[in-house]
Amino acid sequence: MPPKKQVEEKKVLLGRPGNNLKSGIVGLANVGKSTFFQAITRCPLGNPANYPYATIDPEEARVIVPSPRLDKLNEIYKPKSLVPAHITVYDIAGLTRGSSTGEGLGNSFLSHIRAVDAIYQVVRCFDDAEIIHIEGDVNPYRDLEIISNELRLKDIEFCEKHLEGVHKITKRGGQSLEVKQKKEEGELVLRIIELLKNGQRVANQNWTPKEVEVINTMFLLTAKPSIYLINLSERDYIRKKNKHLLMIKEWVDKYSPGDVIIPFSVSLEERLSQMETDEERAEEEKKIGATSMLPKIITTMRQKLDLISFFTAGADECREWTIRKGTKAPQAAGVIHNDLMNTFILAQVNKYEDIIEYKDEVALKAAGKMLQKGKDYVVEDGDVIYFRAGAGKN
Numbered sequence: 023m024p025p026k027k028q029v030e031e032k033k034v035l036l037g038r039p040g041n042n043l044k045s046g047i048v049g050l051a052n053v054g055k056s057t058f059f060q061a062i063t064r065c066p067l068g069n070p071a072n073y074p075y076a077t078i079d080p081e082e083a084r085v086i087v088p089s090p091r092l093d094k095l096n097e098i099y100k101p102k103s104l105v106p107a108h109i110t111v112y113d114i115a116g117l118t119r120g121s122s123t124g125e126g127l128g129n130s131f132l133s134h135i136r137a138v139d140a141i142y143q144v145v146r147c148f149d150d151a152e153i154i155h156i157e158g159d160v161n162p163y164r165d166l167e168i169i170s171n172e173l174r175l176k177d178i179e180f181c182e183k184h185l186e187g188v189h190k191i192t193k194r195g196g197q198s199l200e201v202k203q204k205k206e207e208g209e210l211v212l213r214i215i216e217l218l219k220n221g222q223r224v225a226n227q228n229w230t231p232k233e234v235e236v237i238n239t240m241f242l243l244t245a246k247p248s249i250y251l252i253n254l255s256e257r258d259y260i261r262k263k264n265k266h267l268l269m270i271k272e273w274v275d276k277y278s279p280g281d282v283i284i285p286f287s288v289s290l291e292e293r294l295s296q297m298e299t300d301e302e303r304a305e306e307e308k309k310i311g312a313t314s315m316l317p318k319i320i321t322t323m324r325q326k327l328d329l330i331s332f333f334t335a336g337a338d339e340c341r342e343w344t345i346r347k348g349t350k351a352p353q354a355a356g357v358i359h360n361d362l363m364n365t366f367i368l369a370q371v372n373k374y375e376d377i378i379e380y381k382d383e384v385a386l387k388a389a390g391k392m393l394q395k396g397k398d399y400v401v402e403d404g405d406v407i408y409f410r411a412g413a414g415k416n
Contacts, residue, residue: 046138051116053146054288059113259287286315330403365412374404
């Protein structure tokens with residue numbers, strides 16, 4: 023008999039579905055969060071003051087995604103307008119030891135983290151007598167432990183509450199499908215509690231699609247992807263040396279395996295962001311022998327959130343659109359306008375690399391590079407698409 027065809031299990035992503043995802047800047051007080059927020063957003067929001075709780079309510083801003091591909095399309099099409107992609111970033115109040123039990127701005131702080139989809143965790147690695155440290159001295163390992171402990175303790179609390187609801191159903195007994203599912207759910211939640219007690223994060227484990235669906239209903243803090251931003255002095259960043267870096271890598275490898283560490287300097291980023299032109303910034307970077315890490319910080323977060331880009335391009339406008347990996351053509355069209363999804367006919371797809379090579383539609387057609395795709399087509403990163411839809415919507 024021929025072997026049975028393997029059915030590929032559909033991947034379910036941790037976190038909220040959708041394309042408009044938010045990132046939160048997290049860390050202890052006075053580690054450089056608000057100054058980083060001002061530098062990455064190039065706006066005066068935030069309150070980078072030298073005392074704890076300078077930020078109370080989270081500030082929000084949209085950050086332009088650097089895109090060499092959009093710049094290239096701009097050169098080819100010379101459109102009347104150019105619209106880049108954005109990510110949304112929140113500056114969240116500084117966490118303190120005991121936040122999980124309500125210390126400081128604990129409950130408010132943790133609710134703000136719960137509302138975002140991913141975390142930029144800023145870790146202080148610079149000494150400055152004029153900038154107080156809430157714990158008294160600079161010790162990144164201890165700071166990482168504090169934040170990890172507070173998020174895990176709150177998640178254990180969330181899990182135990184969830185378990186109470188599960189037990190109300192399983193106590194009924196019987197062999198119904200609902201009771202069976204809830205028993206399995208209870209076993210999963212107990213496993214999550216155990217790994218949290220062992221210092222691990224939910225986001226860094228391997229889960230089945232069925233398990234992810236349950237986890238997503240719990241909105242756990244440690245289920246959010248994290249990027250660790252190591253805030254160095256300008257001097258250490260330029261010379262690429264700091265005594266704490268190895269220790270931080272060891273901690274992340276042990277408790278947050280697979281997550282990205284990006285050393286940068288908030289003071290340098292602040293200085294560069296205040297320069298009026300790109301030419302000025304480039305000149306200063308050349309002079310000091312170091313470049314801004316903001317482009318990498320932004321694009322790495324998009325990767326962490328499983329976000330990719332497709333483009334629409336023409337004489338009127340070139341625009342970069344954001345979607346999740348695995349999005350099919352009709353749903354991608356719906357990002358532009360709901361009517362395009364509802365009346366979708368086909369997607370005319372050009373690969374970005376082909377446009378760069380052939381430059382115009384006539385050459386693309388002659389080379390057989392202009393593809394027509396239906397509703398089952400999964401959009402790939404970098405696709406340049408023209409959607410055809412019914413009722414005159416194109």
